[in-house]
Amino acid sequence: MNPIERALGILLLLTGGKLVPATVLAERFQVSHRTIYRDIDRLIALGVPVDAERGAEGGYRLASGYLQPPVALSRDETAALLAAMALVRSSRTVPLANDLASAEKKLLATLPKTVHGLLKEADKIVGIEPIPPDIFHAGTKAEPTEDWQRALDGFMAGILDGKRVRFDHVNPSRNTAKAHDVEPYGVMFDRDLWYLAGRCVDTQTVKVYRADRVRDLEISGMFFRADKSFSIKTLLGGAWLSQAMRRWEQEEEIAKILITAQQAKKLSADWYYRHAVFTPAGDGKILLSIPSTDRARILPLVRWLGPGAELLSPDGLRAEFAAELAALTTLYGNEASAG
Structure with a gap:
């Protein structure tokens, strides 16, 4: 059995959700513990989220939710999702943009050949008018940057992993940047801008941050329990702005x-x-x-x-x-x- 076949076999054994000790893997594939360790490192390097626990009862398993059961979508359901993706892409910057692109390719691969060519270029049949410039509120206009994309992706990853994020938030009027440690709760799109909502660790209050003003975001090793009562809907309709203004006062x-x-x-x-x-x-x-x-x-x-x-x-x-x-x-x- 070559290393690729063995790595695939290990991947399949780890999908059950239970910890599988290195000893069991070594016996199953008739190799040394050191070889198993190298195989696990190879899977992690390829982006497979393998969780490891040490100790007498430790072992390896795949991170929860990594492999999802197949979902059978109808032609119309797939077309509806592709149209929704066109709407999301019109915002210029979207959370997890690379993952969205790969998901779209997978959706297209499931379509019958009769409509595959048509929906492969969905932008030809689904038109989204971009939000026009707001001259009166010129300060709300921002062009997408790599920092903006990294902030969105990192914040979403923090939500999905249940981990705090750290970043600097720029105040353009003061020309200063302030460090923040935040428990990420959700994201929202308002007037062509993305906003990040989360609980500030220092003040223990939910705050909203403009994503284009976030710099050097990183996911910390600190886990947190999400507030089950939180809903991003409570911040819509300008509620977040009203709260922010009271704080700015x-x-x-x-x-x-x-x-x-x-x-x-x-x-x-x-x-x-x-x-x-x-x-x-x-x-x-x-x-x-x-x-x-x-x-x-x-x-x-x-x-x-x-x-x-x-x-x-x-x-x-x-x-x-x-x-x-x-x-x-x-x-x-x-x-x-x-x-």
Whole structure:
């Protein structure tokens, strides 16, 4: 029996879920313990998840869930999954992208020849319109990077393995990166961006992290018990953003804008600003408080709101906006005089 045949035989013996001692394997294949150890190392090097336990009652077995029973899918079921994959791929970056590609090839291999060629190029018959750029919220636009893909893949692996992950999360407004130790719970896709949801070990609270701002993610050796009551659905509909804003209010400087009731009504329909704080200020005015003083966020908002909106703070942004308005007044004032 050559090494390849023996490795396949060992793989089949380990599928039962029970620990198989090296002694039993050595006797079964009539080789030395050292040869069995080399065969196990060869399987692990090929990506086969072999769990090993030491001791008198130890041995080897395949990681739970590695080999799944065959699933018989109809032609239409397979086509539905391929269409769903086309939808997922339209997000540009997806969790476990390489595994998705290999799964798609396996699905295609199960199809009859009559439709194999048609669905092999599913993008010709399934069209997905990408999410258009959001000019008003320019900060939400991000191009896929290798860091982004590694963050998604590593976070998903942490979920599947039940292990904590460690990473740095970049704050672009501060130009800083903070280390986080997280129990990964789930991922979600919102407005062309992926977000990672998990329990922060330091604060013991569930937080949401933008995947494109995650750097150097690694899976730790620390196992954790997933919270069975958690569901990613509880964070949808902007719930995660509302929670994050309440936290940012304790951490960031606040920008305050005095607006009209009509302007407040418009902003309350916006996916982002509806989670800010709206406080009645008398005379039909509303005080809008936003936990950010990023000029790229605040100044475009005030310009868009137009007459009736007054930027109260921070003072630096108010002065900058006043200078901008003065320049515009000069420009259009001269044109009015010439007319």
